[in-house]
Amino acid sequence: MITGKPFLTVEQIQNKVKELAAKISEDYKGKELISVGILRGAFMFFSDIVKLIQVPMDIDFLIASSYAKVESTGEVIIHADLRLDITNKHVLLIEDIADTGITLKYIKEILLERKPASLRICTLLDKKSRRKADVSLDYIGFEIPNLYVVGYGLDYENKFRNLPYIAIFKKSI
Numbered sequence: 028m029i030t031g032k033p034f035l036t037v038e039q040i041q042n043k044v045k046e047l048a049a050k051i052s053e054d055y056k057g058k059e060l061i062s063v064g065i066l067r068g069a070f071m072f073f074s075d076i077v078k079l080i081q082v083p084m085d086i087d088f089l090i091a092s093s094y095a096k097v098e099s100t101g102e103v104i105i106h107a108d109l110r111l112d113i114t115n116k117h118v119l120l121i122e123d124i125a126d127t128g129i130t131l132k133y134i135k136e137i138l139l140e141r142k143p144a145s146l147r148i149c150t151l152l153d154k155k156s157r158r159k160a161d162v163s164l165d166y167i168g169f170e171i172p173n174l175y176v177v178g179y180g181l182d183y184e185n186k187f188r189n190l191p192y193i194a195i196f197k198k199s200i
C-alpha cells in the first residue's frame with residue numbers, strides 16, 4: 028500500500044526539475060549533449076528534465092535492472108544498450124534514484140570504456156545512507172532517508188510508476 032499524502036508533491040518535483048535543468052544548461056553551455064535515460068524508472072523524470080535543458084542534445088536510453096522487489100540483488104542486467112556511439116561525446120546519465128549505487132557504478136564503468144568526452148550523472152533521488160558502491164553523483168534532486176518510495180517512474184513490483192507524485196510505499200501485512 029502507499030501512504031496517504033505525497034512524500035514529494037508534483038509542485039516540489041517540478042520545481043526541483045527546473046532547478047536541475049537550469050544548472051545543467053549553465054554547465055553545458057556551448058556544448059552538445061547526449062542525454063541517456065535509464066529505463067524504466069527514469070522515464071518520467073527524463074521527459075520532464077530534457078524539455079527544460081537549453082542545450083542541443085541527442086537522446087538515448089538504456090534499459091537496466093538490479094532490483095528484486097525491495098532488496099537490491101547487487102546484480103545489474105543490461106536489457107537494452109544504447110544505440111548511439113558516445114565516443115568523444117558529452118554524456119549525461121539521467122536516473123530516478125541512487126540507492127546502493129551499484130547500478131550507476133556499473134553503468135558508468137561500461138560507458139567509460141567507450142571513451143566519452145565526459146560522463147556525468149543526474150539523479151532525482153539519492154538514498155545516500157544506503158550507498159555501498161563508490162560512485163560520484165553530479166546532480167542530485169533530493170537526498171531522502173531510507174524509505175521505499177514509488178511514483179513518478181518509481182515502482183514496487185512494476186506498479187505505481189504512473190503516479191504523478193512520489194509516495195512512501197509500505198508492505199501491507
Ligand code: IMP
Pocket residue numbers: 068093094099122123124125126127128129130131174175176177181182183
Ligand atoms: P541501486 O543499484 O541499489 O542504487 O539501485 C538503483 C535502482 O533500485 C533504482 O534505479 C530503482 O530502480 C531501484 N530502487 C531503489 N530504491 C528504490 C525505491 O525506494 N523505490 C523504487 N525503486 C527503488
Ligand code: MG
Pocket residue numbers: 065066067068069123124
Ligand atoms: Mg531504476
